[in-house]
């Protein structure tokens with residue numbers, strides 16, 4: 679969901695066209711991206727699964743993606759062609775386009791799933807520590823908590839400097855803060871946390887890998903985009919006191935092409951309203967109407 683308004687998306691001249699992303703890409707020695715066949719308005723080109731491997735051939739799969747036998751077979755083939763031994767599955771977050779295949783894939787290989795401690799309620803999995811370095815089946819990763827898109831979102835920094843960003847930062851468009859699990863205050867904090875990391879490239883859960891310069895520009899664009907949305911919401915509420923949430927989506931986003939995009943816009947608007955409410959800028963009445971509080975804009 680790229681913004682066509684005043685902010686310019688820094689990827690506009692560099693990113694490949696939607697649909698042009700290679701299915702298998704050697705990002706660097708030790709990292710292979712494998713694209714799942716689940717392209718949609720919400721998942722862009724489809725979900726990126728990553729094979730992360732070490733010099734001894736041990737490998738982990740980050741985000742095996744949707745339960746697509748063809749995709750899982752491809753991941754296994756890409757690994758075996760290179761003599762890699764997949765020893766664990768790791769997840770950036772619980773959303774099904776990343777995690778649906780996690781347990782079936784892991785059990786088919788007799789290996790285990792590693793994820794944020796709150797990723798699943800009832801399933802048995804390895805709960806990752808929420809800071810510092812982890813060694814998963816011999817693969818070294820630094821765990822960077824990046825809540826905001828959803829509560830259990832993690833990013834992972836490889837020793838090479840590649841930062842695997844899941845849905846926190848995407849290769850195209852902007853990420854949805856999926857209210858109420860997602861939280862805009864946390865999302866902005868997580869963007870600032872990632873901005874402070876000396877990464878070499880950003881490897882997202884959807885869309886192309888970005889080099890350092892572009893990645894830094896995209897983070898600034900994401901922060902500016904959120905501020906612009908908040909400003910637009912405040913202006914719309916100022917002009918339409920007592921406006922409803924649904925009316926605000928129409929006022930700020932205009933005509934949206936699909937139900938999926940409308941849902942994402944509503945989720946982001948609700949997350950923004952919660953943020954503005956917590957910042958004492960707006961009040962949401964019991965009848966769903968929104969008004970400005972007499973307070974300075976944050």
Ligand SMILES: [Zn+2]
Nearest residue numbers: 773775845883
């Ligand atoms: Zn996703």
